[in-house]
Amino acid sequence: MGLGSVLVYTILALLVLLFLSSYSPFNTTTNHHSSNRHRRLKLRSNFTLSPSHSHHQPVPFDPLVAELERNREDKQWEKQHIQHSHAELHHHEDSAPAHESQPEWEDFMNAEDFINDEDKFNVTSRLLILFPKIDVDPADSFIDVHELTTWNLQQAHREVLHRSQREMELHDKNRDGFVSFSEYDPPSWVKSADKDSFGYDMGWWKEEHFNASDADGDGVLNLTEFNDFLHPADSNNTKLQQWLCKEEVRERDSDRDGKVNFKEFFHGLFDLVRNYDEEESHTDSHHSDNPMDVPARKLFAQLDQDGDGYLSETELLPIIGKLHPSEYYYAKQQAEYIISQADGDKDGRLTLHEMIENPYVFYSAIFNDDEDDYTDYHDEFR
Ligand SMILES: *[C@@H]1O[C@H](CO)[C@@H](O)[C@H](O)[C@H]1NC(C)=O
Ligand SMILES: *[C@@H]1O[C@H](CO)[C@@H](O)[C@H](O)[C@H]1NC(C)=O
Ligand SMILES: *[C@@H]1O[C@H](CO)[C@@H](O)[C@H](O)[C@H]1NC(C)=O
Ligand SMILES: *[C@@H]1O[C@H](CO)[C@@H](O)[C@H](O)[C@H]1NC(C)=O
Ligand SMILES: *[C@@H]1O[C@H](CO)[C@@H](O)[C@H](O)[C@H]1NC(C)=O
Ligand SMILES: [Ca+2]
Ligand SMILES: [Ca+2]
Numbered sequence: 001m002g003l004g005s006v007l008v009y010t011i012l013a014l015l016v017l018l019f020l021s022s023y024s025p026f027n028t029t030t031n032h033h034s035s036n037r038h039r040r041l042k043l044r045s046n047f048t049l050s051p052s053h054s055h056h057q058p059v060p061f062d063p064l065v066a067e068l069e070r071n072r073e074d075k076q077w078e079k080q081h082i083q084h085s086h087a088e089l090h091h092h093e094d095s096a097p098a099h100e101s102q103p104e105w106e107d108f109m110n111a112e113d114f115i116n117d118e119d120k121f122n123v124t125s126r127l128l129i130l131f132p133k134i135d136v137d138p139a140d141s142f143i144d145v146h147e148l149t150t151w152n153l154q155q156a157h158r159e160v161l162h163r164s165q166r167e168m169e170l171h172d173k174n175r176d177g178f179v180s181f182s183e184y185d186p187p188s189w190v191k192s193a194d195k196d197s198f199g200y201d202m203g204w205w206k207e208e209h210f211n212a213s214d215a216d217g218d219g220v221l222n223l224t225e226f227n228d229f230l231h232p233a234d235s236n237n238t239k240l241q242q243w244l245c246k247e248e249v250r251e252r253d254s255d256r257d258g259k260v261n262f263k264e265f266f267h268g269l270f271d272l273v274r275n276y277d278e279e280e281s282h283t284d285s286h287h288s289d290n291p292m293d294v295p296a297r298k299l300f301a302q303l304d305q306d307g308d309g310y311l312s313e314t315e316l317l318p319i320i321g322k323l324h325p326s327e328y329y330y331a332k333q334q335a336e337y338i339i340s341q342a343d344g345d346k347d348g349r350l351t352l353h354e355m356i357e358n359p360y361v362f363y364s365a366i367f368n369d370d371e372d373d374y375t376d377y378h379d380e381f382r
Pocket of ligand 6 (some may be wrong): 135136137138139140141142143147159
């Protein structure tokens with residue numbers, strides 16, 4: 001056999017290999033997150049200034065990823081406010097905005113590089129470490145919806161508190177660790193507009209809202225109280241929950257009699273409650289046989305404790321958490337989504353093996369069903 005035929009065979013063999021590899025399971029699987037050949041883990045790419053008004057983002061599954069994100073956000077935040085105060089204080093010449101933005105970009109790249117370096121950030125060993133921290137109630141080698149919801153909720157609370165802390169630094173002008181109402185500078189749209197787009201008076205970010213957040217009534221908000229102020233739906237402060245109900249009545253009360261009648265309840269509140277409950281129990285569908293308003297009338301009657309045909313502020317308390325989705329609601333949604341994506345044997349809970357088999361479910365941290373997200377995500381790295 002001459003050198004020429006050896007070459008031909010080698011090339012043929014290579015071609016066959018190439019052919020086979022292009023039909024490897026990596027490419028034939030329809031699953032979005034099974035391409036293991038190039039890691040494309042990603043830190044969340046965006047950050048908005050007012051957490052209570054931005055679209056809700058899923059929390060990172062891994063606390064280490066969350067920390068990287070927080071560091072990056074903190075740097076963006078600092079940069080934003082240093083530039084801000086520079087502009088206010090003095091025009092510090094052309095000292096170097098371009099120069100300043102360079103390290104920022106590097107930090108960003110380093111974090112992405114870090115989690116995409118298999119030696120530094122080994123997804124399998126991360127999951128090995130995290131599994132026993134999540135599988136605690138009970139520790140039975142399975143992670144169920146409840147355990148994952150609790151885990152997500154812990155991550156979410158940490159994240160929310162961190163943002164509140166940062167926001168608090170902006171408002172706490174005398175730096176005593178408390179925010180007074182005069183220190184609190186409401187967003188400009190609060191000052192410029194007293195009514196929302198439907199013409200209702202708005203109570204948000206005003207003194208009444210502030211006072212309701214001040215749990216111990218000392219006239220100033222500490223970090224816990226300020227966090228509650230920014231996120232009343234997640235607060236355990238009953239004063240604040242009552243304020244939220246009052247605000248809800250104010251918003252729904254189209255005939256301005258100070259109470260919510262059935263019509264006002266049916267056109268507005270009921271759908272929110274029903275959507276919330278349906279997210280919770282996908283199976284409950286038997287009320288679809290009923291005429292439209294029967295379940296609504298039933299719930300209305302239940303809530304209307306004194307039977308006067310109206311819902312008062314106090315009577316809204318039992319459902320207020322469903323009208324303003326809390327972190328718990330998002331944490332549970334995210335847990336259900338994650339489990340549905342990684343639950344190989346469909347028993348409704350996750351084993352460590354199932355998690356290791358589906359790392360991208362945990363590390364892409366995407367929980368809406370928007371296909372575009374996946375496509376963007378993949379295209380970006382081509
Ligand atoms: C965040 O998103 C907005 C609009 O979607 C964009 O203008 C902005 O540049 C993004 N910021 C970062 C840091 O990616
Ligand atoms: C990642 O960790 C797992 C388990 O600890 C190990 O088996 C695997 O070889 C590691 N992978 C890399 C690329 O280091
Ligand atoms: C808020 O509380 C302060 C006392 O801490 C009081 O002076 C003020 O009138 C209250 N404002 C409202 C709107 O209730
Ligand atoms: C803030 O004050 C409340 C009482 O209103 C207290 O329970 C809480 O621990 C305080 N938080 C901090 C961070 O000091
Ligand atoms: C509210 O109370 C519940 C239990 O009573 C607790 O699990 C939860 O963490 C509390 N939420 C906040 C925001 O403090
Ligand atoms: Ca368990
Ligand atoms: Ca206080």
